[in-house]
Amino acid sequence: MPLPKAELHLHIEGTLEPELAFALAARNGVTLPYADTEELRKAYLFDDLQSFLNLYYELMAVLRTEQDFADLADAYLVRAAAQGVRHAEIFFDPQAHIARGVAMGTVVEGLSGALARSEETHGISTQLIMCFLRDESAESAMATLEAAKPYLDRIVGIGLDSAEVGHPPVKFRAVYEAAAALGLRRVAHAGEEGPPAYITEALDVLGVERVDHGLRCMEDADLVERLVRDRVPLTLCPLSNVRLRAVDVLEDHPLPAMMDAGLLCTVNSDDPAYFGGYVGDTFHAVREALGLDQERLRELARNSFEASFLEHDEERRARYIAEVEAYEFA
Numbered sequence: 001m002p003l004p005k006a007e008l009h010l011h012i013e014g015t016l017e018p019e020l021a022f023a024l025a026a027r028n029g030v031t032l033p034y035a036d037t038e039e040l041r042k043a044y045l046f047d048d049l050q051s052f053l054n055l056y057y058e059l060m061a062v063l064r065t066e067q068d069f070a071d072l073a074d075a076y077l078v079r080a081a082a083q084g085v086r087h088a089e090i091f092f093d094p095q096a097h098i099a100r101g102v103a104m105g106t107v108v109e110g111l112s113g114a115l116a117r118s119e120e121t122h123g124i125s126t127q128l129i130m131c132f133l134r135d136e137s138a139e140s141a142m143a144t145l146e147a148a149k150p151y152l153d154r155i156v157g158i159g160l161d162s163a164e165v166g167h168p169p170v171k172f173r174a175v176y177e178a179a180a181a182l183g184l185r186r187v188a189h190a191g192e193e194g195p196p197a198y199i200t201e202a203l204d205v206l207g208v209e210r211v212d213h214g215l216r217c218m219e220d221a222d223l224v225e226r227l228v229r230d231r232v233p234l235t236l237c238p239l240s241n242v243r244l245r246a247v248d249v250l251e252d253h254p255l256p257a258m259m260d261a262g263l264l265c266t267v268n269s270d271d272p273a274y275f276g277g278y279v280g281d282t283f284h285a286v287r288e289a290l291g292l293d294q295e296r297l298r299e300l301a302r303n304s305f306e307a308s309f310l311e312h313d314e315e316r317r318a319r320y321i322a323e324v325e326a327y328e329f330a
């Protein structure tokens with residue numbers, strides 16, 4: 001049985017495996033510009049975030065119906081359960097679907113339908129986090145929040161993703177204030193390719209409670225000191241950082257130094273269909289490449305539950321953490 005863990009940085013559209021992409025393309029009469037899964041997999045070579053985003057948004061063309069989103073979520077939950085995931089807080093990008101004529105309700109109803117069955121079917125408790133695309137306008141983000149209002153009983157919080165550089169957090173001050181007023185939790189990608197200043201802005205201007213990625217905080221000692229003091233969780237994605245060239249090889253990843261600095265680190269898979277591994281694979285990869293011992297892995301798992309949005313269910317959080325403490329490595 002794998003080490004119990006929560007996954008807090010997972011884009012559900014990033015779990016679209018080539019086989020499912022082709023199956024949904026056939027079901028929906030969509031033609032993909034790839035002959036087969038083998039040719040598509042050859043496209044999974046990226047130079048940076050934007051080169052990944054280009055393919056990520058292109059493949060979303062196969063996602064049309066509630067059933068498509070439910071099938072996508074179920075396929076992820078099967079894999080996640082097999083890798084020890086007990087709780088998942090899942091990102092989705094509504095603007096990327098609404099722009100293709102797929103309604104907010106179709107996306108949310110499809111995903112939440114699958115997530116509602118998740119605990120019974122997969123043994124995984126789940127939350128949905130709606131992300132705004134930062135390379136779209138602030139007005140588009142506000143319109144997206146408005147469109148989500150009928151579904152806020154199924155959305156725990158908001159996030160900020162897509163191309164980071166040139167789209168600083170401050171651009172989204174108003175929509176984050178509006179979301180906070182609605183009682184939504186707040187996270188944001190910052191410090192993936194953007195500078196440490198973007199992390200500071202996400203904290204000070206957007207009021208985020210977790211920083212997604214946050215890798216580049218290590219360039220600013222004062223920022224690291226603040227993150228440690230305030231125990232701000234970082235949802236790191238080591239395999240993503242390698243595939244998008246934020247680090248050259250996994251052995252160079254600063255995760256050990258970040259943990260040594262006292263940062264509240266978690267490891268996640270980001271877009272596992274694109275980056276070569278789900279969250280359990282990521283734990284194995286960092287153990288091998290970075291020499292993390294069992295107690296470090298246990299710390300990462302414990303942190304993932306500490307950082308989860310389970311405040312309305314402290315008994316569940318405590319139960320998950322007890323599973324981590326009791327876990328005996330093979």
Ligand SMILES: [Zn+2]
Pocket residue numbers: 009011161189212270
């Ligand atoms: Zn991400």
